[in-house]
Amino acid sequence: MGEFTTKVKDQYETGVESFEKLITAGKGLAVRVRENSSKQFNELVKAGEKTEGASKGLVKQVRDSIEEQLTDAKAAAKKVRLASLGLLTQIKDNSEHYYNELVKLGDTDTELTEEDTKEAEVQAA
Helix, strand or coil, X not given: CHHHHHHHHHHHHHHHHHHHHHHHHHHHHHHHHHHHHHHHHHHHHHHHHHHHHHHHHHHHHHHHHHHHHHHHHHHHXXXXXXXXXXXXXXXXXXXXXXHHHHHHHHHCCCCCXXXXXXXXXXXXX
16 A cells, blocks of 8 residues: 555645646746736737827818818808898888889879770770
8 A cells, every 4th residue: 555655645745746836837927917918918019109199180170171061060050141131131121112013103183994994804804
């Protein structure tokens, strides 16, 4: 049994050493992942910093373009509103003018004869 016990003891010690190496390798892996993650993160930050100026310019261009289009649309809407008001004013003025002409015509001393009235009724029908 001495030889068997020695073999089991040697295998046990080999297993413990392997387990300790495995734990040490896990720790090394964790350190490497942390270092690489930090390194990759820093590289991403640097890349972002390089493009930040360019992206700010692009965002400003887009914003300026939109603001310009909105300003143009507002100006066009204002012109349409003013044109509509002008049209309504012209219609009102012309209507009043036409009405006044009809009133003047009606105020004249010319009287329609019965015959003229019948003729107007026939033409209207």
